[in-house]
Amino acid sequence: MKQLIADRALLPEGWRNNVLLEWDDKGILTRVSPDAAEIALAPRAVGPVLPGIANLHSHAFQRAMAGLTEYRSDLNDNFWSWRTLMYKFAGKLSPVDLKAIAVQLYIEMLQAGYTSVCEFHYLHHGSDGKPYANPVENMVCLIEAAQEVGIGLTLLPVMYQYSGFGAQAPHAGQACFINSPEWIMSALQILQASHPQHAGLRYGVAPHSLRAVSPQSLQELLTQLRQWDAQAPVHIHIAEQNKEVEDCVAALGARPVAWLLDNVEVDRHWCLVHATQMTTPETEKLARSGAVAGICPTTEANLGDGIFNGVAYAAAQGAWGIGSDSHVSTSVSEELRLYEYSQRLLHRQRNMLVGSESASAGGYMYRQALHGGATASGRQVAGLAVGQRADLLALDPQHADLGGKHGEQLLDSFVFCNHGQTPVRDVMVGGNWVIRDHKHSRQEQSALSYARTMKRLLD
Numbered sequence: 001m002k003q004l005i006a007d008r009a010l011l012p013e014g015w016r017n018n019v020l021l022e023w024d025d026k027g028i029l030t031r032v033s034p035d036a037a038e039i040a041l042a043p044r045a046v047g048p049v050l051p052g053i054a055n056l057h058s059h060a061f062q063r064a065m066a067g068l069t070e071y072r073s074d075l076n077d078n079f080w081s082w083r084t085l086m087y088k089f090a091g092k093l094s095p096v097d098l099k100a101i102a103v104q105l106y107i108e109m110l111q112a113g114y115t116s117v118c119e120f121h122y123l124h125h126g127s128d129g130k131p132y133a134n135p136v137e138n139m140v141c142l143i144e145a146a147q148e149v150g151i152g153l154t155l156l157p158v159m160y161q162y163s164g165f166g167a168q169a170p171h172a173g174q175a176c177f178i179n180s181p182e183w184i185m186s187a188l189q190i191l192q193a194s195h196p197q198h199a200g201l202r203y204g205v206a207p208h209s210l211r212a213v214s215p216q217s218l219q220e221l222l223t224q225l226r227q228w229d230a231q232a233p234v235h236i237h238i239a240e241q242n243k244e245v246e247d248c249v250a251a252l253g254a255r256p257v258a259w260l261l262d263n264v265e266v267d268r269h270w271c272l273v274h275a276t277q278m279t280t281p282e283t284e285k286l287a288r289s290g291a292v293a294g295i296c297p298t299t300e301a302n303l304g305d306g307i308f309n310g311v312a313y314a315a316a317q318g319a320w321g322i323g324s325d326s327h328v329s330t331s332v333s334e335e336l337r338l339y340e341y342s343q344r345l346l347h348r349q350r351n352m353l354v355g356s357e358s359a360s361a362g363g364y365m366y367r368q369a370l371h372g373g374a375t376a377s378g379r380q381v382a383g384l385a386v387g388q389r390a391d392l393l394a395l396d397p398q399h400a401d402l403g404g405k406h407g408e409q410l411l412d413s414f415v416f417c418n419h420g421q422t423p424v425r426d427v428m429v430g431g432n433w434v435i436r437d438h439k440h441s442r443q444e445q446s447a448l449s450y451a452r453t454m455k456r457l458l459d
């Protein structure tokens, strides 16, 4: 039996002392006992233990674009001009490049405290739109990268058909994304045969956005998916930009979030990514649906998307989690900090994102991101409880930001302080230590491979 003792650990019921954790061969927790007596022989965590969070939105390849689009390319530089640059970059990537980038990214995520990632994957074919010999080759690269690095993965092949509302033909730059409901279902079957799902790997789907699929194909995909797996996660980009809202109203007669909630059975298996453009009635209706809002604060700031209606959503007890999306940052604490700060700047008050479970902004946000991320991932990663995966972080008790602090102060300090190296010292995924003393066993090899990939891509 594998065991760990934590002097202090954040459990679902709150902070507890002398917590004995045990897990089975699959990395699933079989015992979580606070105030445990028989602790002498178990290995001890170096510092306070937190459950690991699932990153609910990632486009792995975009990690390699970080820092390459921060110049004015257009008089009206915005999300759409960024997207043109992104398409050019995506067209250069081979499966080998994708894997090197994903390995680097997933190591960085683990070091920051993410123990799972949801890949919203749309780079399906070669740049000319020609399928690879194995049609799911790029997705296999992502699965191998996650396995080799040791991060949990929810893989969401993206359905992408059109360049805009009203079934507009795709642009040349979108050729490597284009597919159909049948293609997605066939891909899931190929993947399940070659890489069957397990506690660390889950499949779902991602209709890209209401502008890139039609109402009919969305319905077809959902019908086929539910026959295959009644609980598989469904993620969608929604209401990220004003233009998208205007085009949706013109084409479908309603704003994107309102249209989706009125026309599709949206429930807790759904994750609506961004939703930065919502009215308060839409916000409250989304909260009631049980779906998870996928908030990506650093990317939404980087792209000038807008600010999520967070205070109204928290008041309506909506579920949410965080994603690093384009990966300008892979820091858990930076996403949470920026989310709270966006609300402070908007409302000109402090500590806006709090709830009944904690009056501390860091405490509330960490728990929300944990539960929302777990729900969106469709995997058993909702914290330190029997039946959940042994995914956890041990914070460095010697870190200057943590010394002398207890309970919620630890979470507030983790989220809001930003001095020197991250306090995330050790990271365990599925019962295996993958980061020890801030280091991953493959990080040097990965850095070399990533540097070679970047040199080739930028030459």
Ligand SMILES: [Zn+2]
Residues within 6 Å of the ligand: 057, 059, 120, 237, 273, 325
């Ligand atoms: Zn995205």
